Amino acid sequence: MTHQQDSDLFDVAVLGAGAAGLVAAARAAECGARVVLLEKNRKPGVKILMSGGTRCNVTNARGLRRLEAVSGPVDPGFDPKLLRGVRAIQDAFGPGGPFLGPSLRKFDVDQSVRLFEAEGVALKVEANGKLFPVSDRAVDVLEALLRRLGRSGAEVRYLSPARSVERVEDGWRIAAGDGHIHARAVVLAVGGRSFPGCGTTGDGYAIARALGHTIVDVRPALVPLRVVPEWVPTLRGLSLPDVVVSVHGPSGPALAQRREAVLFTHTGLSGPAILDVSRAEARREGEERLELRIDLRPDESREDVDRRIQEAARRGKAGIASILSADLPHRLAECVLDHCGVPRSRTGPDLSRPERIRLVAALKGLALPIAGTLGFEKAEVSSGGVALDEVDPKTLESRLAPGFHLAGEVLDLDGLIGGYNFQAAWSTGWLAGESAARPPG
Structure with missing residues (x-):
């Protein structure tokens, strides 16, 4: 971890090294942007490690287009007729489902499976459609994301919570860690308020509110x-x-x-x-x-x-x-x-x-x-967050603050149990990172 200098300049700053942030940072860097990923904890992906009873329910097989995409075993209790593609994931989010459409079409369940299997993490389908690593180890999921991130060239800085984000003439100035950095674009992916012991204490809501965003009342969900x-x-x-x-x-x-x-x-x-x-x-x-x-x-x-x-x-x-x-x-x-x-x-x-x-x-x-x-201490996700009508679903860019993108649980999106919320994190992270990496104009 390098010492931050006030003159640090990046194309994209991703705030939060959780599920959405890890994907966003890797994707932005793969698109050619100079990326810094800022994380308040000493380690990334804390919530990934404890999810699914430390097995990590990566996504849901109902969102697959073809079952053959999965290399691991398929429980005979799972009915292939339940495969419904993007629609299955959208439906799990109720009123917020249509907003997820562009993110899912950009990066769907089949692509999520390919990402992890390309990193050596074989996945299996359980009878209820949940997709887990064959190893039943959440740490394998996190390590796969970190390998992808490492190859991308993105820089990661731990113990660097984003204290404020303010607009400057050439982009954004972020107060983080022991200094400031400048970035042309920002991706806010710090999560919600569920499992606050993981560091998800609602910091992103204050950042978004300071930029004029409406925060839909945040409540515990999947609790x-x-x-x-x-x-x-x-x-x-x-x-x-x-x-x-x-x-x-x-x-x-x-x-x-x-x-x-x-x-x-x-x-x-x-x-x-x-x-x-x-x-x-x-x-x-x-x-x-x-x-x-x-x-x-x-x-x-x-x-x-x-x-x-x-x-x-x-x-x-x-x-x-x-x-x-x-x-x-x-x-x-x-x-x-x-x-x-x-x-x-x-x-x-x-x-x-x-x-x-x-x-x-x-x-x-x-x-x-x-x-x-x-309460939030036992909630798997947060219900509420940044109002969806203030974010462009095609780019996940703020309609109020151009150059400011949002991904993951900080948005007013919460789905059913069964890997749907992780899929939303992978998909919105991918789209937000790709959009933020794109030069303006």
Whole structure:
């Protein structure tokens, strides 16, 4: 790491050595620009290393154009008919999906796979479509990006947080580390506020706001939920692999819904289904609580569930807890009985009609009032950020400050769990780096 001089002059300064910043810096340098990458931490890619349980869910196979692009094994549980290309990634971002279109067309899932495989990181497809390195090592993903960055010729400076970015006559003056640098163009890629222990403490919002940008209220997303019933934490460690989870307000249709796995924890509920619907709670307005509902029998109608319970209740003296345990973990079955006000000792023949109606309702929509989220400390991404209508999606250049580009989580973009957010980082980083490297005019 070289000592910074006030006269340091670059074509492009990339702020932040996370997923988007590493790609942006490498791409800008590959396009012929003199690039400096500024990172506040001692090391790059801290969030990459801890993602996916330290395995790093690189992207999602649903965004592939062809499955043959992946050299590693494909889980037989993954249906190739789910391949939908760019559209699959866009859909995962809801209203923000169209904004991502130009970035994804510039650098899509197939190209992401080629980038990592060219660096010796073979990828595999799991049953749910998630793409992981065959090695199951996030460090391999980071090292692949660093090899690409090293060949590009970009200069990297650690312990150099960008304190301010100001317009000067010939570009930008950035206060960073122990001095200042000048750059013709800037790429802001410092992330959001999720996992602040990684250094993502929302610094980029202040920089963008100082340049006139609107910051959409930043909330935690893809975050575990706290729920009211005291019995939920007693089931910590229990997993339900296939349930439908939905979030409901006082009236109207579900605010969010997802069919996936749920995990009981010592603080509440987590797992893919919970993380994907958590945005509804994170962006809740007002004091009225939302309600989480879990359909424990997603492949059966309410009538079918009712009929099965009645048939089982008529056979001998089996306890209702045992009857429910045929499809549910026994501990959960007992808690469902408690939740419905049905004694755990109740036998089938003694189950009253009102008790049966309450049980059926719980099995098809176990209602748990939501008490909040676990906040940014446990959030995988941030919801909110720099308003998208103030950024040109074709170049990721600010419409308010020409020469200032934005990439990654600092933008008002957050997608579903499953590698979609990393894909957005790779794609926006690539486009922002390429656009910033292009001389003005």
